Amino acid sequence: xxxxMTRCPRCESACVVHxxxxxxxxxxxxxxxxHQWDFASPEERVLVPNHLSGGRAEQFLEExxxxxxxxxxxxxxxxNSCSNAHQVISVAANEDKLRVFxxxxxxWRDQLIALQAALIVDHLMPLLARYQISSNEQIWLFQACHExxxxxxxxxxxxxxxxxxGALYGPMARIPEWVWLIRGAPRDLARLDVSPQEKxxxxxxxxAGTPERExxxxxxxxxxxxxxxxQGSASPTANNGSGKGDNISAAAxxxxxxxxxxxxxxxxKTNDLAEEMHKRTVEAERKIEFxxxxxxxxxxxxxxxxxxxxxLADEWAERLYAAHCEAWSQQSRSVSxxxxxxxxxxxxxxxxxxxxxxxxAGVCLRGTRIGEQPNSGALGEWHRRIDRLAARWNxxxxxxxVACEYRAQEHVSKAIALPSxxxxxxxxxxxxxxxxxxxxxxxxxxxxxxxAPRDSGQAKVSIKQLAQxxxxxxxxxxxxxxxxxEGRYAKxxxxxxxxxxxxxxxxxxxxxxxxxxxxxxxxxxxRRMLSRCAEKQTVP
Numbered sequence: 099x100x101x102x103m104t105r106c107p108r109c110e111s112a113c114v115v116h117x118x119x120x121x122x123x124x125x126x127x128x129x130x131x132x133h134q135w136d137f138a139s140p141e142e143r144v145l146v147p148n149h150l151s152g153g154r155a156e157q158f159l160e161e162x163x164x165x166x167x168x169x170x171x172x173x174x175x176x177x178n179s180c181s182n183a184h185q186v187i188s189v190a191a192n193e194d195k196l197r198v199f200x201x202x203x204x205x206w207r208d209q210l211i212a213l214q215a216a217l218i219v220d221h222l223m224p225l226l227a228r229y230q231i232s233s234n235e236q237i238w239l240f241q242a243c244h245e246x247x248x249x250x251x252x253x254x255x256x257x258x259x260x261x262x263x264g265a266l267y268g269p270m271a272r273i274p275e276w277v278w279l280i281r282g283a284p285r286d287l288a289r290l291d292v293s294p295q296e297k298x299x300x301x302x303x304x305x306a307g308t309p310e311r312e313x314x315x316x317x318x319x320x321x322x323x324x325x326x327x328x329q330g331s332a333s334p335t336a337n338n339g340s341g342k343g344d345n346i347s348a349a350a351x352x353x354x355x356x357x358x359x360x361x362x363x364x365x366x367k368t369n370d371l372a373e374e375m376h377k378r379t380v381e382a383e384r385k386i387e388f389x390x391x392x393x394x395x396x397x398x399x400x401x402x403x404x405x406x407x408x409x410l411a412d413e414w415a416e417r418l419y420a421a422h423c424e425a426w427s428q429q430s431r432s433v434s435x436x437x438x439x440x441x442x443x444x445x446x447x448x449x450x451x452x453x454x455x456x457x458x459a460g461v462c463l464r465g466t467r468i469g470e471q472p473n474s475g476a477l478g479e480w481h482r483r484i485d486r487l488a489a490r491w492n493x494x495x496x497x498x499x500v501a502c503e504y505r506a507q508e509h510v511s512k513a514i515a516l517p518s519x520x521x522x523x524x525x526x527x528x529x530x531x532x533x534x535x536x537x538x539x540x541x542x543x544x545x546x547x548x549x550a551p552r553d554s555g556q557a558k559v560s561i562k563q564l565a566q567x568x569x570x571x572x573x574x575x576x577x578x579x580x581x582x583x584e585g586r587y588a589k590x591x592x593x594x595x596x597x598x599x600x601x602x603x604x605x606x607x608x609x610x611x612x613x614x615x616x617x618x619x620x621x622x623x624x625r626r627m628l629s630r631c632a633e634k635q636t637v638p
Contacts, residue, residue, distance in 0.1 A: 142166075145242050147231050158229055162242070165221045169213065170249040176209045177253060183261040196276040200585065202261060207309050210250065214313060215320045218243055223324050239321055247317075255306040262302075273301065281586060282308035326507050356440055363428050363596055367421040368445075370600070375414050382406050383460075400461065400476045408483050411453040415446050415491055428596055435499040435506070442495040447488065454484040535631075539576055544631035546570060561613065564624065568609030578607045579620075584630065587623025594620075 145162060146155045183202040190198045222242050231238055259265070262277060277283060284304045386406065390399040422441045423433055431437075458477060465472045550563045559567075576582060580591045591612075595605035606612050612620050 141245055145238065145245060147229060147238070150229065158225075161225060162246070165217070165225070166246045166249065168221070169217050169246055172213050172216075173210070173250040173253060176206065176213065177257055184264045187261070188264070192276070195274070196279050199261070199276075199280065203309075206257065207312060210309070210313060211316045213250075214243075214247065214317055217246060218317070218320045218324050222246070236321065236325065239324075240317075243317055243321065247313075251310060251313075254309050255302050258302050258305055273297070277301070279586070280305055282306075322506075356444060358429075358431075359422070359426060360429055363425040364422065366600060367425060368418065371414070371417055371421060375410065379407075379410065382410075400473065400480075403461070404457070404476070404480045404483060407453065407457045407480075408487060411450055411484065412487060414453070415449055415487075418445055418449055419495075428592065430592075433502070435502040438495050438499040438502065442492060442499075446491055446495070450484060450488045450491065454481065457484075535582060539582065540631045540634055542574060543567075543571065543576070543582075543628055544634060547628040547632040559625070559628075561616070561621075564621065565610065565613045567628065568613045568624075571609045577609065579609055579612050579624070580606075583623045583627050587619070587626065590619055591623070 142159060142162065146158055150158055183199075183206075186202065187195055187198050218239070222239055225242075226239060282305045283301060383403065383406075386399065386402045390396060390402065419441055422445060426433060426437060457480060461472045461477065461480075546567045547559065550559045550567065571577070580588050580595065582588075583591055591606060594617075595607075599605050603615075606615065606620070609624070612624060
């Protein structure tokens with residue numbers, strides 16, 4: 099045993115020793131009051147607020163480690179309750195194994211999401227309030243949640259191994275085909291000439307990345323909602339200084355990072371926009387110069403030029419902002435206050451600054467070319483006009499961001515008030531998950547699928563019949579297909595639309611168009627969706 103200077107969280111005594119792992123413990127022990135508590139790692143000690151020291155700091159760590167142990171125990175209960183997942187998959191038919199696995203995976207993930215929300219709301223938020231952590235509290239909460247959740251995230255891959263193969267260790271002699279269709283599975287890996295052990299290891303590591311990414315997204319949302327709920331009815335724009343009054347804005351801001359925006363979706367839109375604007379600039383400048391020469395009033399050139407460029411910059415900023423919103427929506431993400439502020443402060447602000455300097459340089463270059471220096475007063479007026487435009491955009495987007503915050507606050511307030519405002523009546527049925535598809539669509543599509551083989555007298559629905567079903571769905575307005583297909587089929591169709599939005603093939607926005615392209619994956623997704631709808635029908 100080696101003596102290390104620290105203080106007991108109970109009696110504040112410095113007479114403590116560290117019982118290391120080599121002797122069967124990894125704890126502190128107080129020689130005065132005999133209290134023992136867990137030894138914190140460097141990553142856990144980083145979470146101690148700066149204003150805590152001595153026994154108070156050790157008391158904080160003791161509580162945090164207790165929370166971490168509780169969450170780990172609850173996660174183990176979840177894993178134990180899913181122990182029969184492999185058996186359920188094993189007895190399923192080959193064509194149903196992927197569906198059964200997805201159902202088991204979704205159930206497991208939803209339980210972890212609920213546990214993560216409980217960690218934030220029931221454990222970390224009270225700890226934050228109890229120790230009065232006010233400096234960078236959102237950042238602290240993100241770090242604390244990550245550290246407390248680390249034992250759980252370490253078990254993702256183990257759960258997947260046991261569920262898919264039935265054992266924790268050892269390579270799989272043969273990886274079933276349906277496993278390569280799981281979300282996140284690296285399909286190219288199946289063709290690589292590597293050892294079975296390495297292939298198995300890579301496979302489960304990649305699949306485990308799916309729940310990790312999904313739970314991180316839910317973690318950010320849960321933290322933001324926790325701060326919104328704590329703020330109550332306070333205005334999200336109050337105390338906008340350096341204090342903690344901007345907690346809602348800070349939490350929402352961290353829900354969006356510039357790196358989250360997929361540049362592959364965005365670059366095509368911004369490049370086309372820039373090319374169009376540059377062509378318009380060249381044509382307009384030639385026209386303005388020609389009209390000025392025709393009128394004989396050389397002094398009218400700069401006012402006309404500045405009028406055009408101010409309108410162009412305004413339109414360019416509007417379309418640039420819309421392009422970013424469209425790309426973000428294509429990633430199935432909603433526009434938040436943080437997103438609006440980042441787009442305002444980065445691409446929109448950079449565009450207006452670039453137009454300001456570009457027009458100034460162009461005017462000076464023209465003056466050098468014709469041997470006549472531009473009017474400094476006119477250039478000063480241009481700077482003031484473009485600065486006013488920047489201020490208008492700043493105010494407009496800030497207003498949109500604040501409106502988003504109020505809407506989010508109202509949504510959270512309703513969600514919090516809902517359980518207490520509508521108590522469950524005795525004997526009432528437990529409400530389940532809200533159906534993804536509307537009941538009228540499910541009924542209509544299911545009837546079409548059931549009637550098709552009856553009319554033709556064949557067991558399988560033909561391509562021609564699929565086209566007829568697609569036309570009827572289009573007539574009813576159940577478009578685009580990507581909103582109705584299931585799981586990976588919807589993702590594949592959205593990816594196809596993103597790749598071909600500007601090509602001759604074009605995006606698939608109707609069911610008739612989907613059938614006409616005769617892509618086997620798209621048709622398989624359509625058949626699967628229709629059969630699922632038919633399963634929910636009552637056959638007369």
